[in-house]
Amino acid sequence: MLSLAEENYLKSIYHLSDAGEKAVLTNELAEALNTKAASVTDMVKKLSTKEFISYEKYYGVKITNKGKSVALAVIRKHRLWETFLVQTLGFKWDEVHEVAEQLEHIKSTLLIEKIDEFLGYPQVDPHGDPIPNAQGKIKKLEKTALKNLATGSESTIVAVKDSDSNLLKYLEKIGAKPGKKLTVISKEEYDGSLQVAIESQHYFISKEVSENILVTL
Amino acid sequence: MLSLAEENYLKSIYHLSDAGEKAVLTNELAEALNTKAASVTDMVKKLSTKEFISYEKYYGVKITNKGKSVALAVIRKHRLWETFLVQTLGFKWDEVHEVAEQLEHIKSTLLIEKIDEFLGYPQVDPHGDPIPNAQGKIKKLEKTALKNLATGSESTIVAVKDSDSNLLKYLEKIGAKPGKKLTVISKEEYDGSLQVAIESQHYFISKEVSENILVTL
DNA sequence: CTACAAATTTAGACTCACCTAAAAAAATGT
DNA sequence: ACATTTTTTTAGGTGAGTCTAAATTTGTAG
Numbered sequence: 001m002l003s004l005a006e007e008n009y010l011k012s013i014y015h016l017s018d019a020g021e022k023a024v025l026t027n028e029l030a031e032a033l034n035t036k037a038a039s040v041t042d043m044v045k046k047l048s049t050k051e052f053i054s055y056e057k058y059y060g061v062k063i064t065n066k067g068k069s070v071a072l073a074v075i076r077k078h079r080l081w082e083t084f085l086v087q088t089l090g091f092k093w094d095e096v097h098e099v100a101e102q103l104e105h106i107k108s109t110l111l112i113e114k115i116d117e118f119l120g121y122p123q124v125d126p127h128g129d130p131i132p133n134a135q136g137k138i139k140k141l142e143k144t145a146l147k148n149l150a151t152g153s154e155s156t157i158v159a160v161k162d163s164d165s166n167l168l169k170y171l172e173k174i175g176a177k178p179g180k181k182l183t184v185i186s187k188e189e190y191d192g193s194l195q196v197a198i199e200s201q202h203y204f205i206s207k208e209v210s211e212n213i214l215v216t217l
Numbered sequence: 218m219l220s221l222a223e224e225n226y227l228k229s230i231y232h233l234s235d236a237g238e239k240a241v242l243t244n245e246l247a248e249a250l251n252t253k254a255a256s257v258t259d260m261v262k263k264l265s266t267k268e269f270i271s272y273e274k275y276y277g278v279k280i281t282n283k284g285k286s287v288a289l290a291v292i293r294k295h296r297l298w299e300t301f302l303v304q305t306l307g308f309k310w311d312e313v314h315e316v317a318e319q320l321e322h323i324k325s326t327l328l329i330e331k332i333d334e335f336l337g338y339p340q341v342d343p344h345g346d347p348i349p350n351a352q353g354k355i356k357k358l359e360k361t362a363l364k365n366l367a368t369g370s371e372s373t374i375v376a377v378k379d380s381d382s383n384l385l386k387y388l389e390k391i392g393a394k395p396g397k398k399l400t401v402i403s404k405e406e407y408d409g410s411l412q413v414a415i416e417s418q419h420y421f422i423s424k425e426v427s428e429n430i431l432v433t434l
Numbered sequence: 435c436t437a438c439a440a441a442t443t444t445a446g447a448c449t450c451a452c453c454t455a456a457a458a459a460a461a462t463g464t
Numbered sequence: 465a466c467a468t469t470t471t472t473t474t475a476g477g478t479g480a481g482t483c484t485a486a487a488t489t490t491g492t493a494g
Contacts, residue, residue, distance in 0.1 A: 005481065026442060039482050041443055046480090058442060058489060089331040099325045108316045114306040222451060243472055256452050258473055263450095275459060275472060 004105050007074050008033060009043055010052055011104075013063050014071035019138075023060035072136035078104035079125035079132075080115050086126040087119060092168065093126035093160075109134075128159025128178060128214050142217065147192065147210035149184045155215035156181055162212040171213075174203050182215060221322050224291050225250060226260055227269055230280050231288035236355075240277035289353035295321035296342035296349075297332050303343040304336060309385065310343035310377075326351075345376025345395065345431050359434065364409065364427035366401045372432035373398055379429040388430075391420050399432060 002010075012032045016024045026044070030037045048055035052067035063071065081103040085091040091099075106112075113134065116122075123139060124130050132138045143158055157180045160171060171177070175198050185195040185202060192207030205213075219227075229249045233241045243261070247254045265272035269284035280288065298320040302308040308316075323329075330351065333339075340356060341347050349355045360375055374397045377388060388394070392415050402412040402419060409424030422430075 003480075027440095035481090036483065037442060038444080038484080042481075085328070089328070089335055091327075091331070095327070099323065099328050102323050102325070106316065106319050108319070110308075110312070111302070111306070111316050114308070118306055220450075244470095252451090253453065254472060255454080255474080259451075 001107070002070060005043065006047060006052075007070065007105060009047060010063065010067050010071045011074045011078075013053060013061060014068060014075070017063055020063045020068055023062050025060045029061075069136050072132045072138070074104050076132040076134070076136070077106070077112050079129060080112060080119065080122075082125045082127070083119055083122050083131070084115055087122075092165065094165075096126065124158060124178065126159065126178065143214045144216075145211050146182070146184075146196075146205070146213040146215050147194070147207060149215065151184050151187050153217070154181065154183045155217050157213060158216045159214045160212055161214060167209065167212065170209075175199060175201070176213065218324070219287060222260065223264060223269075224287065224322060226264060227280070227284050227288045228291045228295075230270060230278060231285060231292070234280055237280045237285055240279050242277045246278075286353050289349045289355070291321050293349040293351070293353070294323070294329050296346060297329060297336065297339075299342045299344070300336055300339050300348070301332055304339075309382070311382075313343065341375060341395065343376065343395065360431045361433075362428050363399070363401075363413070363422070363430040363432050364411070364424060366432065368401050368404050370434070371398065371400045372434050374430060375433045376431045377429055378431060384426065384429065387426075392416060392418070393430065 009029070012029060013024050014020065016028055016032060026037050026040050029044070030040045033040070044053065044055050044061055047053045047067070048061070051064055052070060053061040053063050055061045078100050081100045082093070082096045085096040085099060086093050116134075122131060124141070128143060130138050130140055141158065145161075146155075149155060157176055157178050159178055160168065160176075176182070180198055183197040185197055187194040192210070193204060194207075194210055195202060195204055197203075226246070229246060230241050231237065233245055233249060243254050243257050246261070247257045250257070261270065261272050261278055264270045264284070265278070268281055269287060270278040270280050272278045295317050298317045299310070299313045302313040302316060303310050333351075339348060341358070345360060347355050347357055358375070362378075363372075366372060374393055374395050376395055377385065377393075393399070397415055400414040402414055404411040409427070410421060411424075411427055412419060412421055414420075
């Protein structure tokens with residue numbers, strides 16, 4: 001059974017390596033985990049002998065498939081808990097991270113499968129990040145800012161980048177929640193604002209706001 | 218901030234001392250916490266200097282008010298999580314303990330208050346144990362086995378003692394769930410069986426079953 | 435190519451929570 | 465009352481995960 005620290009290292013390595021694409025350096029990891037390089041070296045040796053990563057002195061670490069599957073399980077739990085906190089308990093999505101960091105380490109496959117079921121098998125968390133399935137498969141979706149869309153294009157809201165609570169309230173009011181469909185009616189060249197339709201209601205959206213809404217086609 | 222181990226010690230001390238009534242001995246604690254007496258002595262010294270308990274060599278420990286409030290906060294979380302697991306996620310109440318042992322250590326007052334609200338401020342957990350409020354006050358209720366009731370008395374089901382899944386299924390079928398009202402219609406002296414009404418339906422209940430249903434007047 | 439800077443590793447130490455074995459105190463039986 | 469048993473404490477040690485300071489390796493600029 002992996003310790004809390006080991007799980008956190010693997011999660012960070014997974015993220016910093018872009019899902020295992022590139023190697024991760026000691027200092028990057030130390031920074032991400034709020035610890036010192038010397039501590040990272042120690043832990044990295046341990047994870048290496050356990051074959052969750054491969055480690056070459058002075059060249060950084062690469063995550064193995066074994067390591068990836070641990071990382072993805074933790075990420076799955078993190079994102080499901082975040083979704084639960086927001087959808088079920090009414091947390092604002094900028095309040096959930098810290099708690100989810102704790103909940104992601106609860107050991108019980110039954111629990112997380114029940115939460116998944118209870119939430120109706122969501123595909124993305126409240127930040128719009130995809131939730132790995134029980135086998136660790138991620139369905140990755142192309143996210144782009146609303147402002148990049150062409151006139152006439154249809155898309156689905158996936159997340160909001162900023163966590164300003166005025167913005168959140170405004171979006172709440174116009175029904176711009178993750179999952180909602182959205183069509184770009186027109187764009188104003190001179191100020192970057194645009195007109196959109198959400199459930200056949202039309203709204204004007206400023207350039208600033210349109211940069212903070214993430215959508216998928 | 219208290220460590221996981223410290224919280225577990227305080228919780229055990231609280232329980233073993235009958236809510237702080239009597240002193241707890243080193244060996245009792247070692248047994249309850251699955252550890253060795255020598256380890257208990259160490260920890261008990263630490264908790265004592267932090268004033269969560271008072272400790273007198275060879276005479277055991279007594280929990281202080283400060284210690285009680287920590288213990289009650291942990292117990293509150295444990296019981297709310299158990300209630301959540303059973304009521305919301307459909308766990309059987311004999312499957313929840315291990316997971317709740319982990320969840321009770323999640324640090325977030327907001328989270329536990331939201332869970333409490335979501336559950337509708339339950340008074341007892343699925344085992345019929347009372348849930349302390351946010352201030353640590355426990356409303357204790359007189360529990361007794363159904364078999365002890367006199368003919369004609371009305372009561373509310375509070376919990377089921379046994380965790381036999383056939384029993385649980387049977388009780389499910391006749392609607393004998395915690396919270397349900399129940400009236401004793403008649404008692405048979407020769408075999409201890411009794412007839413009860415649950416929501417104006419009448420059922421025969423054997424002596425064995427009546428020993429496993431806990432009620433409150 | 436060499437000297438310096440930056441990144442990384444090693445060495446040694448700390449805290450936490452646990453352990454075993456031995457010593458000490460308290461409880462018990464006759 | 466005293467010897468034996470039981471309980472508890474002390475002493476010393478372990479592993480996990482962290483730290484600082486020093487040593488080493490790698491990268492870079494002239």
